[in-house]
Amino acid sequence: MDRFKIRTDLALEAKESFEEDNVEIRGVKIEETFDEESEVQTTTVVIETENGAKSMGKPVGTYITLEAPSMDFPDDAYHEEVSKILSTHLKKLIDLKEEKSILVVGLGNRDVTPDALGPDVVGNLMITRHVVKEYGTIPFGQDTIHLVSSIIPGVMAQTGMETLEIIKGVVHETKPDVAIVIDALAARSTKRLNRTIQITDTGINPGSGVGNHRNGINKESLGIPVIAIGVPTVVDAATIVNDTMENLITAMDESDRMKNLGGALGTLNTAEKYELIRELISPHLNTMFVTPKDIDETVKRISFTISEGINMALSQS
Amino acid sequence: MDRFKIRTDLALEAKESFEEDNVEIRGVKIEETFDEESEVQTTTVVIETENGAKSMGKPVGTYITLEAPSMDFPDDAYHEEVSKILSTHLKKLIDLKEEKSILVVGLGNRDVTPDALGPDVVGNLMITRHVVKEYGTIPFGQDTIHLVSSIIPGVMAQTGMETLEIIKGVVHETKPDVAIVIDALAARSTKRLNRTIQITDTGINPGSGVGNHRNGINKESLGIPVIAIGVPTVVDAATIVNDTMENLITAMDESDRMKNLGGALGTLNTAEKYELIRELISPHLNTMFVTPKDIDETVKRISFTISEGINMALSQS
């Protein structure tokens, strides 16, 4: 069945859209834990088979999602807690027992506030590669120091190059053992904005179509393991409209007042409804995004939380 | 009648919403001109009476709107043309025959891309007040030099103060003859984004309700004439949803396929439909905005165009 897929960068949301339909997904394992103290909900989705990948619209691999509802508030102690949890997961996904050379890539456009997450994270990292290369581990007073380097590749409108071209070049030249890629994501729902961190060992896979890995920033394209850390900071404008329409349709089915109204619309299936909406919305909307008005403060705070998580993970041997 | 008002910062759009309904507005005079060469459409709306103000939801005064459809393209010559037109209108609204002291205020949040228009404009202005105060007009080789000063007051979340408090303080201390206030606006329609400049002698009037001038940045609150220059760079998220719904309703009325669907919805009037939508959309949406993905380049370009227009107007005696 070629069912209609709604675009989301979050595996968690892809999973949920199945649950809504009460569909079981073979080849996909899900585990949920909740930390009472920090109120952080951790969902681990493991896509184990190509079949599972096909169903989910995401490559085989591990997707860890931290839902931290208070992450958009300015509470330092809380953010430190989230940094620690992030650092724990990173240490599980990257083998840091031996000295590693790690390239951190800050994707996105530093001049567009919700897209500046990646560049901002990189700006707060502890960069060590050049020091270790010149002076060894002595300045750090530790036996093992990971070689951390970083790059902010910019976006195609600024560079004229695919982000992948730049990263491939840098990887080719500096030969890191692993890459960590930070990116601002698009969520399916406004209620997840700036409250969720997704960590995955599958890298970045735009379009997320199965069998289309080559344009992605992943092990296949770079030749080294790629850990991606993403936070949804925007929702596509079309998604917002879609959500409201769905609420309308649901309301039509439920409310008495709207019953005769909903009748006809209700006969459309999800794909048909989405198609209908696409026809109705302004073509401009496809190039637009929705984001909260205080996105500057939120991105500043969360990028700091992620930097700290990475610093914690990489500074311990 | 307390008719339902859809929020827009543009007098042009307020006017259009009346035309849709074929309502005549007493006390409002409209004039339109089109420049073949630059393809700039200029609409001047003069609200002459309190009655007209009440109907339009905007204070008595002159509203000039330049619609420059190519303004979001990177064409230097075109932008210079728009700067010239802007400068001509400014010279009509401000009496610059004698030496004037002019405070230019860059409203908005420099850290949120579409809101950085005001701060960006101020960053490209020719500031002269301190030079004239110290050395007179000699360094400029002209007899009359206007004293141009500027301030970027920031936003309340950053300063803890109302923008008006800061501007009032600066006006009280430096006693300019006139203020020019630059701001990013919210449009009613995505197709107007980054293509329209509104110039008005009524200042900034948030909420735009008649009889509510005191919270505005205007002659009443500052004690000096206030010219406002605004460019719509965002659309409210709720507006986007509303637009699609209206398209849906229109389509329902027109299309055969949708006829029986539209019947019921069609019986609602505009206000009822808007209320219905409000109920359906996520409460988060009220704190969100919609903006194009390339907003960084657009704001950079347009802010430069406006700076140049102001520089032209104020540097000629």
Added chain:
Amino acid sequence: MDRFKIRTDLALEAKESFEEDNVEIRGVKIEETFDEESEVQTTTVVIETENGAKSMGKPVGTYITLEAPSMDFPDDAYHEEVSKILSTHLKKLIDLKEEKSILVVGLGNRDVTPDALGPDVVGNLMITRHVVKEYGTIPFGQDTIHLVSSIIPGVMAQTGMETLEIIKGVVHETKPDVAIVIDALAARSTKRLNRTIQITDTGINPGSGVGNHRNGINKESLGIPVIAIGVPTVVDAATIVNDTMENLITAMDESDRMKNLGGALGTLNTAEKYELIRELISPHLNTMFVTPKDIDETVKRISFTISEGINMALSQS
């Protein structure tokens, strides 16, 4: 005697220049403490009389200097220690037992790296005034919340206005009880750069001449107590040259090889030597400053340390 005065923004350095000459200063009390653990040296200079002020070239008041030699290193724990010490001193200089309204002013040019300290500090503050004004102290869960507001006035080349004019206007309009003013300073010696914090209750007094308080940002000009926090981030270019010359002269007096060389130069007194140097250096130098190549990282770190110190002091009742 109208002895020659070398320009420094640090009371500590003014004091030292006396000590070099073995001159006692009446009306000036000095106290030094050293914290073994943090290795922070605290020097408190209290100028008690107008006579003392005249000798020191600085107004009557208290000058606390923290010398934290490791402050230009990236050690978070160390910086937190310095924040705590700063916060303790602020609480001594400002009476915070009752609810106070406090305006924090970030002086300097955000576009010139070593001068961006003030703006950067303000960017990390917890701003509360607008929240308390709208919702009271309930959102904070405390009985007493100080009303913190802030402003980044910019520099005269950008605004066309004296910084003092802008601050006076804002104070006039918002009526804070006390102002805290943050500024990047010029040091007398490169070894003090980015390692010293000066806290004083005398505000900012450019030129620092006695009897010239009116151009300063202080109690006399603003009508409220003004606490100034400063960090030397630059040295005047002329000072650098002067230092080398002095080393030359000292070397001439001491070294055998240079003895016959120094004879003549050695007969000049300090003022004559400085005058000689002034004649020799390029006139351009007066508009130039000297700063370390890694000033971006240092200013970022220290501004964060100061923000934290202020946040600590003002968030406790």
Added chain:
Amino acid sequence: MDRFKIRTDLALEAKESFEEDNVEIRGVKIEETFDEESEVQTTTVVIETENGAKSMGKPVGTYITLEAPSMDFPDDAYHEEVSKILSTHLKKLIDLKEEKSILVVGLGNRDVTPDALGPDVVGNLMITRHVVKEYGTIPFGQDTIHLVSSIIPGVMAQTGMETLEIIKGVVHETKPDVAIVIDALAARSTKRLNRTIQITDTGINPGSGVGNHRNGINKESLGIPVIAIGVPTVVDAATIVNDTMENLITAMDESDRMKNLGGALGTLNTAEKYELIRELISPHLNTMFVTPKDIDETVKRISFTISEGINMALSQS
């Protein structure tokens, strides 16, 4: 003879230091022109032989220096004139008759004002590579469009990588025909700051030692021709001190009053004097630079002038 070499990035200044000593340089051709209207002095230094290269301390190649004394003033028309002259020279150094793929590299640290020249230039370029790759030359309405791409590699303290590693990687991956590299330079003299543009086909050669091309960003390291455009925006702090000392020594030789003073110092040769100064100046000075206080405005203006010059050169077929 292993004569003492004073560090400068400008071939013009290397040349002048010879002229001072009345030394002729074999293998070096010099041509000077002066444009009356724009008051731009153009000096072309062609180093033709390895012998010439050894004498000059710079690799074989062409060095064009534009001296535009008014370039640090805000005069748009003047800057346009300079852009045109720059564009003419670029078109002589790069064969643009056929479609070329050109990578522009903005060297330097965007967070340190005088070092932000390279990144700022790149920010104003017309980037075309991605458009041509996707849509061909049709969107431009021209038969031949050069493919312009750009990268801002950052500095080692931020990336942990050598700048050369990043550029090599990008060149390896995207295979441009030629690179244009923009950098802020260190001048020998403050009077040249922000008034001089050097264009050379030898790339960037740090240390400028002959036979040490491999660490440079040049044809040898990248495998493609490298045009470098540089503007001196800083002077090394040590240079400033040196200059004053030299003035002192000259004054000693000339003035009667100083005659007996100069005697001994005057017996030292240049290298010995420089060595003496090195011993006397603070070790901190080696990591410091000198720059004008209004460097933010100057860099903004000049970077725009250079962008325009590059845009002009590359947009014409």
